[in-house]
Every structure is written in C-alpha cells, then in structure tokens.
Amino acid sequence: MNTKLVVHQLRILFAGVGLTCLLSAGIGISSMRASAPLKKVWVTITAAAQPGEPPSVDVKEKHISKKAEELCWKLKGGTHFQVNFPGETPFGSNHIFTDTSYCSGDATVPPDPNKVYKYEVTVDGSKPLDPGVIIDP
Numbered sequence: 001m002n003t004k005l006v007v008h009q010l011r012i013l014f015a016g017v018g019l020t021c022l023l024s025a026g027i028g029i030s031s032m033r034a035s036a037p038l039k040k041v042w043v044t045i046t047a048a049a050q051p052g053e054p055p056s057v058d059v060k061e062k063h064i065s066k067k068a069e070e071l072c073w074k075l076k077g078g079t080h081f082q083v084n085f086p087g088e089t090p091f092g093s094n095h096i097f098t099d100t101s102y103c104s105g106d107a108t109v110p111p112d113p114n115k116v117y118k119y120e121v122t123v124d125g126s127k128p129l130d131p132g133v134i135i136d137p
Helices: none
Strands: 007-014 017-024 028-034 040-045 063-064 069-076 081-084 096-098 119-121 132-136
Touching: 040 063, 063 069, 063 081
Parallel strands: 040 069, 063 132
Antiparallel strands: 007 017, 017 028, 081 096, 081 119
C-alpha cells in the first residue's frame, strides 16, 4: 500500500510572534518553530519650528534589511504625522502610516541597495518632506 503524507504549512501570529507550524494529515502538529520578530528601525520625525514649514527626519535615506527589519516612525514635537508613499511602496499594499499605525512590517519587494522608495512626511498639516527608504538584502 502506497500512502502519501500531505504536509501543510500554516503561519500563526500570536502576541506579536510569528509561528510556523507543519501540519501532517492525520498526525496533527509535527513540528513548530518560532520565527524571530522583526527588529524595529526608527526614523524620528521632528516638527518644524515655524507653522506650515516641512518637518525634518533624522536620516534622509534609511536602509533596512529585507529579512530582519521593519521601518517605524516616531514624532518629536507636534501632535499627528502622516507618512505617505505616493508611488511605489516596498511594504505591500501599505502606502500610508500615521501616529497610530507607524510600523511597516516586512518589505515585500526584492532587495535593491540602489533603489530609493520616496515617501512624504507631514506633521499637523505641514508642507511635505520627501525622504526615502532603501531595502538591503
């Protein structure tokens, strides 16, 4: 008798930790390993001293690792910020980040240290600033 063992992979998110489970038909969970959470790489946005002027960021072009890092933004001064990728985004369908949704998750594009993904930053309705992000291997 020739029996085929069917194995399915299931990704589970639990309390911020990704788990990969291998499920075997008729056997249940045969193996489980925790994947490491992404390291947060922070960009600090500073509100402009003069109303209506663009904000500033600590690094104009930020590099992150595709395999191990996610980009997060935090605001120094001001009340609300918005980050918008008006064109292509390296983060799947996520084009907009705010003070309540401020981390990118993992990059969904192939790494390319020569490509800069431009985005706009505004603070409390200011003029936009246009820094970029680069996805490294």
